[in-house]
Amino acid sequence: MAELVRTGVSIEQDLLEKFDKVIARRGYGNRSEALRDLIREMLVSEAVNANKPVVATLSMVYDHHRPELSNKLNAAQHRHHGNVLAATHVHLDENNCFEVVIMKGLAGEVKHLADHMLSMRGVKHGKLVMTATGKGF
Ligand code: NI
Incomplete structure (x- = not known):
């Protein structure tokens, strides 16, 4: 621990x-x-703005019945597998899925992937939370 x-x-x-x-x-x-x-x-915030390495979670609620949506979300994560550490899927009810994707990488890469998934039709709400890896503070 650093000196106070x-x-x-x-x-x-x-x-x-x-x-x-x-x-x-x-x-x-x-x-x-x-x-x-x-x-x-x-x-x-500075690290995010300067496109530095971040770790992040993307939480999404989406329509289970939207054709091809879960395949598209899955394909996006495979395509960017270097940025995706893990994903957890919860079946909320008959119609809604909740998915949390844990990511790492440069802030711009992570934001790009998150924006890509959040803008898909049938994704009802989502939020990307980026933080730093903790190194240096
Ligand atoms: Ni589901």
């Missing part, structure tokens, strides 16, 4: 009060860990 350093921050009182309320509601024990998480969030 202390730093001071000047901030408007009302802004700090709002921050304290939010972090208390979210369960942070103190400001330090909340600030560290905000900084990490920024670093991940």
Whole structure:
């Protein structure tokens, strides 16, 4: 674990009060860990914008009865097998499937594959969440 350093921050009182309320509601024990998480969030965002390596999950709900859809989703994942680590499929009910695809790769590659699947007809809703591999922070 890296050495800790202390730093001071000047901030408007009302802004700090709002921050304290939010972090208390979210369960942070103190400001330090909340600030560290905000900084990490920024670093991940920079990594995504700079097309750096990421790990990601894509969650999708889609129409089980849409012809060829599950084959198309499967084919896309095979075509980009270097970016797909795992996929889990849940049959939600008679009509809906829920699939979570775990991916890695450069941010642009992962986003491209996710956009390709999310834009298929019959995919009702989905969300891509990208994060960094944790190296460096
Ligand atoms: Ni299913």
